[in-house]
Structures are given as structure tokens and as C-alpha cells.
Amino acid sequence: MSQQQPQTIYLKDYQVPSHLIAKTELRFELAEEETLVRATLHVRRNPEGAQARPALVLNGHPSLELCRLSIDGQVLSERDFQRTDETLTITQVPEEFTLECLTRIHPETNTALEGLYKSDGMFCTQCEAEGFRRITFYPDRPDVMSVFSTTVVADKTRYPILLSNGNPVETGEEDDGRHFVTWDDPFPKPAYLFALVAGDLAVLEDSYTTSSGRKVSLKIYAERKDLDKLDHAMASLKKAMHWDEQVYGREYDLDIYMIVAVDFFNMGAMENKGLNIFNTSCVLASPKTTTDAAFQRVESVVAHEYFHNWSGNRVTCRDWFQLSLKEGFTVFRDAEFSADVNSRTVKRVEDVTLLRTAQFAEDGGPMAHPVRPDSYMEISNFYTLTVYEKGAEVVRMIHSLLGPEQFRAGADLYFQRHDGQAVTTDDFVKAMEDASGRDLTQFRRWYSQAGTPNVEASGSWDAEQGRYRLTLRQSTPATPGQDEKLPLHMPIAYGLLDQQGRELSAGVLELTESEQTFVFDNLPGHPVPSLLRGFSAPVKLSFDYSDEELMLLLKSDTDGFNRWDAGQRMAVRLMLGMIDDYRAGRSIQVPSLLVESWASVLRDRSLDPAMVAHLLRLPGEAYLAEQCQTVDVEAIHEVRQALREQLANALKDDWLQAYKRSCQDGAYTPDAESIARRSLKNLCLGYLLATGEDAWLALAEEQFSRADNMTDQHAALSLVVHSSFREAGERMLDAFHNQWQHEALVMNQWFAVQASDPWPGALERVQRLAEHPLFDERNPNKLRALIAAFCAQNPVRFHAEDGSGYRFLADWIIKLNTSNPQVASRLLTPLTRWKRYPDAAQAKMKSELERILAVDKLSPDVYEVVSKSLA
Incomplete structure (x- = not known):
């Protein structure tokens, strides 16, 4: 490795910008071989800056070709400025001046997909976090906010649609068949929110009238072939605006x-002001090509980006350490929106499953960092589940501690106080304190302290006095750079149930000390505690429940999340014991208690089908891995498969009956009730196929061929492909390919189904698919569908004993390091947790990380992740 180690940037070193940009005027001359960018910046010295006569330092990129630079009309020579790969510095500048910069860039060869690039013949941008510096020289930091005016010029035939931020204010024709549109955005914004699109696009148009009577024009653009897949996104947008x-x-x-x-x-x-740019997977939706999960994702992401208009755009983050200021708050907002318009309990189960499986693993790995990181080498590596999902949980805890009315008052004060500003997480918490009168000083530790806290709960019962004592102890394990942890302030929502399942007491306990005891008097009998209701804090909770107590909670708890969690606890406890049996060579048997509890849930027609589907879904292999000190991938996989097969055979008739009553007549609709029925139906089909009986293969094949929606067709396909019916799986894959080969997003599912197939030969299948004509390694969606699906969703084959899966991933990281380092660093995650595995696997994974580290000219993105993983 010959490159210099990337520079580490620290939060403690933050300084206000030396200069401010009152107005930014941009003119883009788009062409096929090159693009000229003229940037006119109205600059003034920042009166809050530390220096009286500071130099002007602009961010740049090696790909920028500087054509001309002038101040107040005076062209500068090369002696007047200094340029490095990353900066352009002008030492002598006036207090206030106009800087004009002309640069030449090449979007057509930009494979990093940052800055201005081309996607299938269309010009588009991605400037968050530091992509604008690939467009022109600029103070590319979020606390420099400017009013932008943008003129886009291009060939009218090839690029009839020219878009940028704000409102269109002028259009016109130029020579040689070119035309232009000028856009004006009256709201100051940082450069990362700049956007530009030029292409030959179709548009779905609608409008929305705000509560004050203003009419807003709504436009969603896509390729012409996809125009019929935009209705759901438009409906979701209007729903989000109203919410x-x-x-x-x-x-x-x-x-x-x-x-x-x-x-x-x-x-x-991306939430660019007034011009959101979406991955097609997050906006296109139609019943025949889109699963229920994707329909819900579109609704959620459309809402998320719209909500950013205030929590991210009107009020933005001061620096990138504050990323969760906008992302955590907005993820909380979009989660609440989804909970309100769909099933609140199901949404909570889905979010917590992701948190426990992936974010807790991140907290326990080499890249562990606080919600507000202290340092980074490459900011793109910190668009993490910790910043987004755990950040949202931190906001949720404030909501729980303050209550909805005071939280709303805090949000109102935050938006009012900081409109048009770039601020910090401390500013957000301060607004909540000032609106509510609550002291959240200790609570702020959630933003600065990394790791997942452990909460140990124990109870004692005094029958004579009718008194129950609940003791809670909290601790947080050491994480990189943080050996010592302080107690956190956390809300613990609880309920106390009697032995018949009736609720005796409920509320929220505030845990602030390392150990606290809470006393409940005048109880009629020994209660069963329902703790951490609704997952009120992002912690690992332990309580020594008996099987009978878990059964009581599963059947009777009024909190839907904790009913589900009781079933998960039962299953995890059982499966961890079965893993020990498997490793010791003992037979694996499902206990009758589990079969009985699952049968009672499956037969209870009063329950929400969505909850039944979640209650009867076994914990995933990734979640089970998180419960183990040393991850035995083979044992986890074999035990889960064996348990699934035994439950399938023990409840065969019940699975079939539930499948039949979940089948629906009539046209497909993505409403919550219909989604719930399909979810339960396809869960039942999976269990029936697990019996290995031909009759259920025929049922799956019929569902595949007759399905009028992608949810049912895709479910039948993946269940058969991942089953013992290998020949049938190949037939269905061929049929699916022939039917959908012209739909890119559908074919991504085709790739992913095969990449995640746990049967032997998976790596060879993936290697062949990487040569398929429809696979394009320049496309991140394709890489996620094939490479990430194999390495992250097929653990038993990725962790092959010979290390072939590790070599495969390392080869791809090295290949992508130069073309798209951002995607490369994100694909690395499965290798970074090498210390969790047995010694033989550790050695092979570590060797591949070392091979990557030895690569010449390793990108900062990849270097940071690999070096921290090996530390």
C-alpha cells in the first residue's frame, strides 16, 4: 500500500466558515463529451470568523479542470492561487467580492455516481455529502448556506426536460437546437442540497392545496416505460403532505x-430542495412488478424525503457530525407516519427487527460510533444504521419522556427558532427542554456514547404486603475509543399482569442510575412484568422469564409488540439450546410447549393476520448470530431449518387451513389488511413446502402461475427455489426470467433470490450470474441484488469452510474501489465482523482484509473500514 493514510476529521476541531456565500449563480452547458460549469459566487468574510483577513479556501476534486478564475472581473493567474487535489486557496481576497469560476467536468465517465453524472443517458446529481466539489470549486460544507439560481443549457431533442431546485423563472431557445431553463430557489441551502436533472422523461402531474390554501404543483418524472408505475408514489406524497x-x-x-x-x-x-432524486426502487410501483414490502417502502421513502423539507432543508445540520439531527428526526417522523397509515404494531416489529439484527451488530463491531460521531475519515461511511435508526430511537425516547403535546411544542420551537439555520443536535435537545421545562442534560449522552446498553431486570414479590419490587441495572460495553460508559437516561415502558393476564398497572419508568428499584404496592398477587413495551429504549433487556410467563405474555399482553417479543424470546431460548445439542451431536426435538403455543396463535381468528405472520416467523439467522458469543454459522442454519421442518409437519393441517382462509378474491390492493393476509398466506406456504411433500409444491406452482401480483409470485418463486425441490426451482426461475427480463427492478429480485439460496453451489451460481447480460456492475442496485445478497443474506454459503466466499467479496471490493468506492465500503460489512467467528474462519477473513489493505491507491472509503476492522 503506497498511498497516504486519509486524514481524520474531528468534531472538536470545528470552526465556523471563514467566508459566507450570499448568492450562488450557476450555468451548466451540458454536452456529450464534456460539461462546462460557470459558478458566480457573491462572497463576504464571515464576521464571526477567527481571522481578520482570512484566505478563501474552496473544496475541489482532482477531476475538475479549471478553465478560468476571476475576482470582481479580474482574471487570476496561477500565481494568485494554490491548488491541491482537494482544495483551491486564494490567499488575498477583499472583504466582499464576486468570484467567477469556470470548470470543465466529465459526467459521462463519472462512475462514482457523486456530483454530476449520467444514468442511462440522463444527467443527474448526487451532492450529499461532498459531491458538489466534483462540480465546481466551492466551500462544500453544510454550514455555508446560499440562495441558488441555476441555468441549465442542453440539446433540446436529447434533453427536453431541464430541472433544478426551486421554481422555474425563465425558459428560452439557443443556437444549434439547444434550449435553457433558469431555476430560482429563494430559500438558502448548503451545496449538498443542490440538484440538477436533464433528460427525455415522462411526467405524472397532480397538485396539492395546502391548509392555508396555496396550490402546489406536484410532478414525478421517470422513463416513459415507467409512467404507469408512479401513481402510488404520487398518492403517498399527497398523504405525507397532509400528515x-x-x-x-x-x-x-x-x-x-x-x-x-x-x-x-x-x-x-435524496431530499434536494424542491427536486428529490430517487432510486427507481424507491418510487416505481405497480401490482404486477412490485411486492407489498416494496409498496410500503415507496410510501415510507417518499414521506421521508418530503418530511426532510423542514427537518433537514429549512433547518439543516451545522457539520456532518450532526447528520442524525436531520436523519434521526426524519426517520422517526416517517416511522410515525407509516404507523399511522398502516399497522402501528407491525411497523414497530419491523423496525425493531432491523435494529436488533443489524444496528446492534454495528454497535458491537469495529465501526461502532455514537449517534453523533466524534471523528471520521470519510463521511460517506457514516450513513449508518446508528445515525439513522438508532438516531430515530433517541428522538422516540424524547417523545416518550415528554409526551406527544410537549414534544410537538418542542418541534414547533425548534423549527421557529432555527428556520434557515445550520444547527446541532444540542440545539434540537435544547428546544425540547425549553418547550417542556424538562432537564435533558443526562439524556444527551445518547448522542455521544456508542454501544448498545444492557438492562438487567429482576423482580421480588412480598406476598404479605402485596408489594412487588422491580430492579433495573444498566451497563454499556466498551466500544472503540470509549472504554468507560456513564449511565444513560432511558424510558422503560412497562405493564404488570396478573396470572390470568389482566393488566394491574402500566406506565413509563425513567431509569437514570446504574441500578434503580421501583416499588409497586397493593397488588392482589404475584405479577408478571411486561417490560420495555413498544421497545421504548434501544437496549438489550434480560429478565428470567419462565416458559409459562412468556406464554402468558404471548397470549394476553395488551402491548402488541411485547406479545411478539415474548414469542421471539421463547423461540430464541429454545434455538440456542438446540444449537448446543447440534454441536454436541444430540438429536434436535421441538418441545410440545412451542407447538401448542404456535397452534393456539394460528387457530385464533380474532388476531390480526399481520401479527400472526410475525408471531409465527422464526428469528432469523442474523439475529440468532447476535445472541452467540462465537458464531457457528452451520449450527445456526441447520437448527433453524430443522425446527422449521418440525413445526411444518406438526401443524400441517393448521398451515393449510390458514393458507386457504388467507386467499383473497378481487383485484390487488396494497392496503394494510390485504398486505396482512398475503403475508400470512405466504408464511403458511413456506411451512407447507418445508414438509417436502409434492402436494405443496403443486400448490406453490399454481400460486406462481396464477398470481396477479408480484408479492404472491415472488413468494412462490423464492420459497420453491430455496426448498428441496431443486428442479422445480430451476423451471420457475426460467419462467420468471422469460416473463420479466425487460423489467430491471423485477430482475433484481431474480438475482437476489438465487444469491440468497442456501443450498450448496451458491457461490458458483452467483459467479455465473455476474456474467449474465442483465447484470451491470456499474449499477449499485445490481450489486446489492447479487453481491450483497450473497454475502449478507446467505451466511451458510458466504462462510464456506474453504474461505471462497471471503475471497469472492474481497475481489469485488478491490474491483469497485476505483470505480465506486462508496458502494465498495458498504459491501465490506460481512468481513468487518471477523472476530465473532471461530479461529479458522477468523484467519481467512482477516487475510482477505489484509489483502484489501495492501491494494495500491486504496480509496479513503475502503481504507477507513478495513483499517478499523483490523485494529
Whole structure:
């Protein structure tokens, strides 16, 4: 490795910008071989800066070709400035001046998909976090906010649609068949929110009238072939706009709101002011090509990006250490929106499953960091579940501690106090304190302290006095750079149930000390505690429940989340014991108690089918791995498969009956009730196929061929492909390919089904698929569908004993390091947790990490993840 180690950036070193940009005027001359960018910046010295005559330091990128630079019309020579790979410095500048910069860039060869690039012939941008510096020289930091005016010029035939932020203010024709559109955004924004799109696109148009009577034009753009897949996104947008007015009092502020669907995109979507750019997977939806989960994802992501208009755009983050200021708050907002319009309990179960499986693993790995990190080498590596999902849980805890009315008052004060500003997480918490009168000083530790806390609970019963004592002890394990942890302030929602399942008491306990005891008097009998209801804090809770107590909670708890969690606890306890049996060579037998409890749930027609589906879904292999000190991938996989087969055979008739009553007549609708029935139906089909009986294969094949929606067709396909019916699986894959080969997003599912197939030969299948004509390694969606699906969702084959899976992933990381380092660093995650595995696997994984580290000119993205993993 010959490159210099990337520089570490620290929160403690933050300084205000030396200069501010009052107005930014941009002119883009788009062409096929090159693009010229003229940036006119109206600059003034920041009066809050430390220096009286500071140099102007602009961020840049090696790919920028500087054509001309002038101050107040005076062209600068090369002696007047200094340029490095990352900066351009002008030492002598006036107090206030106009800087004009002309640069030449090449979007057509930009494979990193940051800055301005081309996606299937369309120009588009991605500037968060530091992509704008690939467009022109600029103070590319979120606390430099400017009013932007943008003129886009391009060939009218090839690029009839020219879009940017704000409202269109001028259009016109130029020579040689070119045309232009000028856009003006009246709201100051940082450069990371800049957006530009130019292409030949179709548009779905609608409008929304705000609560104050303003009419807003709504436009969603996509390729013409996808125009019929935009209705759900438009309906979701209007629903989100109404919800934000009702719940937060936030109206949209421009005359037009636009979304553009882009196929080549590193992220899910981007909230650029007035012009959201979306990965096609997060905006296109139709019954025949889109699963229920994808329908819900579109609804959620559309809402998320819209909500950013206030929690991210009108009020933005001061620096990238504050990323969760906008992302954590907005994830909480979109989760509440989804809970309100769908099933609140199911949404909570889904979110907590992700948190426990992936974010807790992140907290326990080499890249563990606080919700507000202290340092980073490459900011793109910190778009993490910790910043997003745990950040949302931190906001949720504030909501729990303050209550909905005071939380809303805090949000109102935050938006009012900081509108048009770039602020910090401390500013957000301070607004909540000032609106509620609550002291949240200790609570702030959630933002600065990494790791998942452990909460140990124990209870004691005094029958004579009718008194129950509940003791809670909290501790947080050491994480990289943080050996000592302080007690956190956390809300513990609880209920006390009697032995018949009736609720005796309920509320929220505030745990602030390392150990606290809470006393409940005048109880009629020994209660069963229902703790951490609704997952009120992102912690690992332990309590020594008996099987009978878990059964009581599963059947009777009034908190739907804790009913589900009781079933999960039972299953995990059982499966961990079965893993020990498997490793010791003992037979694996499902206890009758589990069969009886599952039968009672399956036969109870009063229950929400969505909850039944979640209650009867075994914990995933990734979650089970998180419960083990040393991860035995083979034992986890074999035990889960054996338990699944035994439950399938023991409840065969019940699975069939539930399948039949979950079948629906009539046209497909993505409403919550219909989604719930399909979820239960396909869960039942999976258990029936696990019996290995031909009759259930015929049922799956019939569902596959007759399905009028992608949810049922995809479920039948994946269940058969992952079953013992190998020949039938191949037939169905061929049929699916022939039917959908012209739909890119559907074929991504085809790739993913095969990559995640746990049967032997998976790596060879994936290697062949990487040569398939429809696979494009330049497209992040394709990489996620094939490479990430194999390495992250097929643990038993990725962790092959010969280390072939590790070599495969390392080869891809090295290949992508130069073309798209952002995607490369994100694909690395499965290798970073090498210390969790047995010694032989550790050695092979570590060797591949070392091979990556030895690569010449390793990108900062990949270097940071690999070096921290090996530390």
C-alpha cells in the first residue's frame, strides 16, 4: 500500500466558515463529451470568523479542470492561487467580492455516481455529502448556506426536460437546437442540497392545496416505460403532505415539488430542495412488478424525503457530525407516519427487527460510533444504521419522556427558532427542554456514547404486603475509543399482569442510575412484568422469564409488540439450546410447549393476520448470530431449518387451513389488511413446502402461475427455489426470467433470490450470474441484488469452510474501489465482523482484509473500514 493514510476529521476541531456565500449563480452547458460549469459566487468574510483577513479556501476534486478564475472581473493567474487535489486557496481576497469560476467536468465517465453524472443517458446529481466539489470549486460544507439560481443549457431533442431546485423563472431557445431553463430557489441551502436533472422523461402531474390554501404543483418524472408505475408514489406524497400539516403543522413552501426516478443511484433517495432524486426502487410501483414490502417502502421513502423539507432543508445540520439531527428526526417522523397509515404494531416489529439484527451488530463491531460521531475519515461511511435508526430511537425516547403535546411544542420551537439555520443536535435537545421545562442534560449522552446498553431486570414479590419490587441495572460495553460508559437516561415502558393476564398497572419508568428499584404496592398477587413495551429504549433487556410467563405474555399482553417479543424470546431460548445439542451431536426435538403455543396463535381468528405472520416467523439467522458469543454459522442454519421442518409437519393441517382462509378474491390492493393476509398466506406456504411433500409444491406452482401480483409470485418463486425441490426451482426461475427480463427492478429480485439460496453451489451460481447480460456492475442496485445478497443474506454459503466466499467479496471490493468506492465500503460489512467467528474462519477473513489493505491507491472509503476492522 503506497498511498497516504486519509486524514481524520474531528468534531472538536470545528470552526465556523471563514467566508459566507450570499448568492450562488450557476450555468451548466451540458454536452456529450464534456460539461462546462460557470459558478458566480457573491462572497463576504464571515464576521464571526477567527481571522481578520482570512484566505478563501474552496473544496475541489482532482477531476475538475479549471478553465478560468476571476475576482470582481479580474482574471487570476496561477500565481494568485494554490491548488491541491482537494482544495483551491486564494490567499488575498477583499472583504466582499464576486468570484467567477469556470470548470470543465466529465459526467459521462463519472462512475462514482457523486456530483454530476449520467444514468442511462440522463444527467443527474448526487451532492450529499461532498459531491458538489466534483462540480465546481466551492466551500462544500453544510454550514455555508446560499440562495441558488441555476441555468441549465442542453440539446433540446436529447434533453427536453431541464430541472433544478426551486421554481422555474425563465425558459428560452439557443443556437444549434439547444434550449435553457433558469431555476430560482429563494430559500438558502448548503451545496449538498443542490440538484440538477436533464433528460427525455415522462411526467405524472397532480397538485396539492395546502391548509392555508396555496396550490402546489406536484410532478414525478421517470422513463416513459415507467409512467404507469408512479401513481402510488404520487398518492403517498399527497398523504405525507397532509400528515405533516396535521401532526407537525408544516406546510410546503415552494410552488412546485418534483421527484425524479433514477436507476443508477448509490442511495435510496435524496431530499434536494424542491427536486428529490430517487432510486427507481424507491418510487416505481405497480401490482404486477412490485411486492407489498416494496409498496410500503415507496410510501415510507417518499414521506421521508418530503418530511426532510423542514427537518433537514429549512433547518439543516451545522457539520456532518450532526447528520442524525436531520436523519434521526426524519426517520422517526416517517416511522410515525407509516404507523399511522398502516399497522402501528407491525411497523414497530419491523423496525425493531432491523435494529436488533443489524444496528446492534454495528454497535458491537469495529465501526461502532455514537449517534453523533466524534471523528471520521470519510463521511460517506457514516450513513449508518446508528445515525439513522438508532438516531430515530433517541428522538422516540424524547417523545416518550415528554409526551406527544410537549414534544410537538418542542418541534414547533425548534423549527421557529432555527428556520434557515445550520444547527446541532444540542440545539434540537435544547428546544425540547425549553418547550417542556424538562432537564435533558443526562439524556444527551445518547448522542455521544456508542454501544448498545444492557438492562438487567429482576423482580421480588412480598406476598404479605402485596408489594412487588422491580430492579433495573444498566451497563454499556466498551466500544472503540470509549472504554468507560456513564449511565444513560432511558424510558422503560412497562405493564404488570396478573396470572390470568389482566393488566394491574402500566406506565413509563425513567431509569437514570446504574441500578434503580421501583416499588409497586397493593397488588392482589404475584405479577408478571411486561417490560420495555413498544421497545421504548434501544437496549438489550434480560429478565428470567419462565416458559409459562412468556406464554402468558404471548397470549394476553395488551402491548402488541411485547406479545411478539415474548414469542421471539421463547423461540430464541429454545434455538440456542438446540444449537448446543447440534454441536454436541444430540438429536434436535421441538418441545410440545412451542407447538401448542404456535397452534393456539394460528387457530385464533380474532388476531390480526399481520401479527400472526410475525408471531409465527422464526428469528432469523442474523439475529440468532447476535445472541452467540462465537458464531457457528452451520449450527445456526441447520437448527433453524430443522425446527422449521418440525413445526411444518406438526401443524400441517393448521398451515393449510390458514393458507386457504388467507386467499383473497378481487383485484390487488396494497392496503394494510390485504398486505396482512398475503403475508400470512405466504408464511403458511413456506411451512407447507418445508414438509417436502409434492402436494405443496403443486400448490406453490399454481400460486406462481396464477398470481396477479408480484408479492404472491415472488413468494412462490423464492420459497420453491430455496426448498428441496431443486428442479422445480430451476423451471420457475426460467419462467420468471422469460416473463420479466425487460423489467430491471423485477430482475433484481431474480438475482437476489438465487444469491440468497442456501443450498450448496451458491457461490458458483452467483459467479455465473455476474456474467449474465442483465447484470451491470456499474449499477449499485445490481450489486446489492447479487453481491450483497450473497454475502449478507446467505451466511451458510458466504462462510464456506474453504474461505471462497471471503475471497469472492474481497475481489469485488478491490474491483469497485476505483470505480465506486462508496458502494465498495458498504459491501465490506460481512468481513468487518471477523472476530465473532471461530479461529479458522477468523484467519481467512482477516487475510482477505489484509489483502484489501495492501491494494495500491486504496480509496479513503475502503481504507477507513478495513483499517478499523483490523485494529
